[in-house]
Amino acid sequence: MDEEEILAEHFEAHRSHLRTVAYRVLGSLTEADDAVQETWLKAARADTGEVENLAGWLTTVVGRVCLDMLRSRKSRREDAMADREPEPQVRLRRTANPEEVATMADEVGLAMLVVLDTLAPAERLAFVLHDMFAVPFADIAPIIERSPETTQRIASRARQRVRGKSIAEDGDRTRRYRAVDAFLQAARDGEFAALLSMLDPNASYHPDEAARLLGAGTDYFGANVLAEQFATNAGMAAAWLAPIMLGDEPGFVLAPLGKMRLVFTVRFEGDRIAAIFAVADPESLESLPLSIP
Incomplete structure (x- = not known):
């Protein structure tokens, strides 16, 4: 088994996690599949031999891909990734059935997806990666090109917008x-x-x-x-x-x-x-x- 096959095997083991991360950041299963596919393409071109925590490394890569997609969406520029031919080792489905979409939405929370759509791209990514997947701010900071301290403030601001005022005391x-x-x-x-x-x-x-x-x-x-x-x-x-x-x-x-x-x-x-x-x-x-x- 050559290095590419080994990488493909390890990537496949983490695919479900990466897809979940991408879906929560993007709110779209189709776009999430595109993001995971792009992550594979980046991983296949990278030298991962020295990577100790492949799952964490892949999570940051898919996060960076999702951020680019969010920014592209925000500026109303369509990404051309849907036209790319996927790698055969990790070919992904292009569509999701309604039951799968409903299940994913229910797991995240439909209201959560709606509120996440109101956040700026960097806010959404920082909030999702840290609050939903416990990614350290030090690992998120390079993705959004901010310091860890600024990244923490961005996530905190997003958290306040998502959670709003507490109703527990009212x-x-x-x-x-x-x-x-x-x-x-x-x-x-x-x-x-x-x-x-x-x-x-x-x-x-x-x-x-x-x-x-x-x-x-x-x-x-x-x-x-x-x-x-x-x-x-x-x-x-x-x-x-x-x-x-x-x-x-x-x-x-x-x-x-x-x-x-x-x-x-x-x-x-x-x-x-x-x-x-x-x-x-x-x-x-x-x-x-x-x-x-």
């Missing part, structure tokens, strides 16, 4: 967040009676014009109508609905494949939901302070 906000979560669960299960019990009798639903164009319905009035609509329609999108914090108040998002399409703000009267507003206007979405508790 009983009302905690109760409302849990109410939204319970409402979504009842909608997923089509439980009309449970939905009805959580709605104010005069509850209403209002989509903005962009949401209407996306098929998010029209204005609805009355608890019975809302309960019927959510019990009937939410199940079709159950895998892509998740509770989220919108500043100081809870709401929820619709994010197919982890990409935000709709945000629903929720207004309460006492302990019951009094109004739901569906927002899809791009400028409005960009201004929303998204976080997870």
